Amino acid sequence: MREDKKFGKKRKIVDILKGISASKKVPKGIYFLILFVYVLCIVYVNKSSRSEEIISVFGNPIPAYIFTGVYSSLSNICVIFLVVLFRRLGFFTSVFLLFAQFPMLFFSFFIRHSATVFPGLFTNVVSILGICIIFFNNRRILKYQEKIREVAVTDTLTGLPNRYACTELMNSLIKKKIKFALVSVNLNNFRSINDTLGHKAGDEMLIEIANRWRILADSGETGTYDFPARLGSDEYSFIIRAYENEEEILETIKKYEEELGRKILINNCDFFMTACFGIAEYPKDASDSGSLFSCADAALHEVKRNGDANNVLHFTPELSKTERYMAIERRIRAALDSDEIIAYLQPQYDMSHKLIGFEALARIKDENGNFISPMEFIPIAEKSGLIDRVDNVILRKAAKFIVDSNTDGKADISISSNISVLHLMKNDFIEEIKNLLDLSGADPKKIKIEITESIMIESDEKALKRIEELKELGMQVAIDDFGTGYSSLSYLHKFPASMLKIDKSFIDVMNNNESTKNYVALIISIGHILNLEVISEGVESDEQLDTLKTIGCDYIQGYVWGKPMPLDEALKLLKV
Numbered sequence: 001m002r003e004d005k006k007f008g009k010k011r012k013i014v015d016i017l018k019g020i021s022a023s024k025k026v027p028k029g030i031y032f033l034i035l036f037v038y039v040l041c042i043v044y045v046n047k048s049s050r051s052e053e054i055i056s057v058f059g060n061p062i063p064a065y066i067f068t069g070v071y072s073s074l075s076n077i078c079v080i081f082l083v084v085l086f087r088r089l090g091f092f093t094s095v096f097l098l099f100a101q102f103p104m105l106f107f108s109f110f111i112r113h114s115a116t117v118f119p120g121l122f123t124n125v126v127s128i129l130g131i132c133i134i135f136f137n138n139r140r141i142l143k144y145q146e147k148i149r150e151v152a153v154t155d156t157l158t159g160l161p162n163r164y165a166c167t168e169l170m171n172s173l174i175k176k177k178i179k180f181a182l183v184s185v186n187l188n189n190f191r192s193i194n195d196t197l198g199h200k201a202g203d204e205m206l207i208e209i210a211n212r213w214r215i216l217a218d219s220g221e222t223g224t225y226d227f228p229a230r231l232g233s234d235e236y237s238f239i240i241r242a243y244e245n246e247e248e249i250l251e252t253i254k255k256y257e258e259e260l261g262r263k264i265l266i267n268n269c270d271f272f273m274t275a276c277f278g279i280a281e282y283p284k285d286a287s288d289s290g291s292l293f294s295c296a297d298a299a300l301h302e303v304k305r306n307g308d309a310n311n312v313l314h315f316t317p318e319l320s321k322t323e324r325y326m327a328i329e330r331r332i333r334a335a336l337d338s339d340e341i342i343a344y345l346q347p348q349y350d351m352s353h354k355l356i357g358f359e360a361l362a363r364i365k366d367e368n369g370n371f372i373s374p375m376e377f378i379p380i381a382e383k384s385g386l387i388d389r390v391d392n393v394i395l396r397k398a399a400k401f402i403v404d405s406n407t408d409g410k411a412d413i414s415i416s417s418n419i420s421v422l423h424l425m426k427n428d429f430i431e432e433i434k435n436l437l438d439l440s441g442a443d444p445k446k447i448k449i450e451i452t453e454s455i456m457i458e459s460d461e462k463a464l465k466r467i468e469e470l471k472e473l474g475m476q477v478a479i480d481d482f483g484t485g486y487s488s489l490s491y492l493h494k495f496p497a498s499m500l501k502i503d504k505s506f507i508d509v510m511n512n513n514e515s516t517k518n519y520v521a522l523i524i525s526i527g528h529i530l531n532l533e534v535i536s537e538g539v540e541s542d543e544q545l546d547t548l549k550t551i552g553c554d555y556i557q558g559y560v561w562g563k564p565m566p567l568d569e570a571l572k573l574l575k576v
């Protein structure tokens with residue numbers, strides 16, 4: 001075990017947690033300053049109470065003894081400060097200071113028969129009572145506060161430190177420039193245990209693993225200073241300090257793996273658990289806690305992706321693609337919080353070039369003001385559970401646009417907005433749309449929800465029901481990216497949509513490939529048989545336009561007649 005001095009005395013988890021959750025201490029200098037002011041006040045109380053001097057304040061003659069009360073009050077305030085700021089030390093100091101004056105006061109009162117000390121005697125008794133009340137009341141409040149802080153840093157299920165504690169420890173190590181490694185840990189196949197044995201057994205497993213790791217970390221047997229934490233479900237992390245080289249980090253991880261690999265008995269079944277580990281080091285790989293988490297997670301994901309071979313991996317810059325993923329996720333969150341998600345509108349026309357509406361498309365800028373492609377950020381928003389919020393912002397802006405365009409009283413247009421399948425399947429989806437319609441005051445008939453064709457393959461009755469509900473609200477539904485997802489015709493027949501949107505990939509090649517052209521023509525015919533309107537997206541050339549006219553497409557959307565544009569430009573287009 002390396003000496004404590006270099007890494008601080010705290011190595012046990014409880015002690016580190018106490019350090020993290022403890023409230024900030026007031027500097028000792030303040031204690032001595034208050035003490036000094038107190039003694040000064042007492043000296044002046046004594047001096048002024050016996051003084052017969054007359055002093056001039058703003059030209060008025062005032063007897064000096066009048067200030068006795070002022071000094072006495074100041075001394076009481078000092079005593080209160082001592083108790084509040086320095087708790088036990090302050091309380092005992094105050095009691096000592098107040099009691100220490102009694103012999104002098106008694107002497108003056110009983111021996112010198114000086115009646116002037118009577119108020120002082122009374123004040124001291126009242127002060128002692130006062131500080132006792134403050135001290136004991138404060139102690140109760142502080143105990144509650146301590147409890148709250150303790151809860152804030154521990155994971156309720158396992159009692160291990162939580163993500164907040166982990167981040168705080170990293171921040172304090174970074175502040176002191178102490179080298180450490182953050183290891184992201186994920187249990188293998190934990191899900192199947194939860195699914196087969198139930199959540200109670202799953203919880204037991206998580207607690208057992210946490211207990212083993214806590215005991216190992218506190219024992220110091222690994223030779224390094226380790227701080228295990230549980231971040232959520234089957235995700236854990238370790239902060240490892242006091243190592244010389246990467247070998248030692250790997251040795252430490254091996255010890256935790258061995259602990260994990262020992263038989264775990266749950267519901268009379270033997271389990272032998274394994275895990276994957278991703279390592280990131282401060283300051284080598286990143287210099288702030290957020291990026292360190294991202295790097296360690298990137299390494300962990302790579303291990304999981306590669307499967308078998310090795311279950312531990314150190315972060316390398318080649319993995320920074322996943323770092324970009326994290327950066328984009330952070331950017332989406334920030335844009336959502338500061339209302340920086342922008343809606344662009346792309347015009348949609350009938351075949352005679354009459355504007356019939358727009359599709360609202362989400363845009364986000366990076367820190368340098370450059371647009372991040374929706375093809376990149378939409379899948380990330382979906383994976384990180386942010387897509388509902390993105391969809392909602394765009395739909396809200398689309399609804400507002402409809403209201404604004406109506407006030408201008410010009411065109412009779414509709415607006416389409418994309419809704420992710422993940423979002424559509426949320427239990428409160430319809431409630432959310434109802435609220436949005438109520439708040440915006442937009443006419444639901446003029447809003448179309450675009451849902452990708454994949455919904456018809458992946459989902460079942462639930463999806464159908466959702467779309468029925470949208471129709472009941474008076475909205476329209478379009479099936480987006482049609483043709484890419486092998487949907488069965490019988491299902492399309494049941495689908496309560498009003499429009500099919502043929503995917504750009506078919507339009508791209510249709511003029512060079514006869515069979516694709518026939519396929520597009522077929523989709524249009526089937527659409528019409530099923531009473532659906534058909535729009536083609538991604539139309540870029542006049543030749544494509546001509547073909548679509550010939551085969552009977554109803555509407556088009558594409559660069560040939562208009563790119564996505566900001567809202568004010570779209571409004572201008574309405575006035576043309």
Ligand code: C2E
Nearest residue numbers: 361362374375378391394418419420538539540557558559
């Ligand atoms: P999408 O729904 O298929 O939208 C059409 C995409 O094709 C848009 O790309 C549009 O800018 C592009 N496009 C339209 N006409 C042309 C053309 O003539 N040539 C070319 N090269 N491209 C054309 P964008 O804006 O990059 O959006 C990509 C995808 O991101 C969308 O595909 C949609 O699936 C998704 N998305 C965008 N906004 C949202 C949103 O608010 N919510 C959800 N869930 N998804 C969104």
Ligand code: CA
Nearest residue numbers: 359418450480
């Ligand atoms: Ca779309």
Ligand code: CA
Nearest residue numbers: 481503504537
């Ligand atoms: Ca598409």
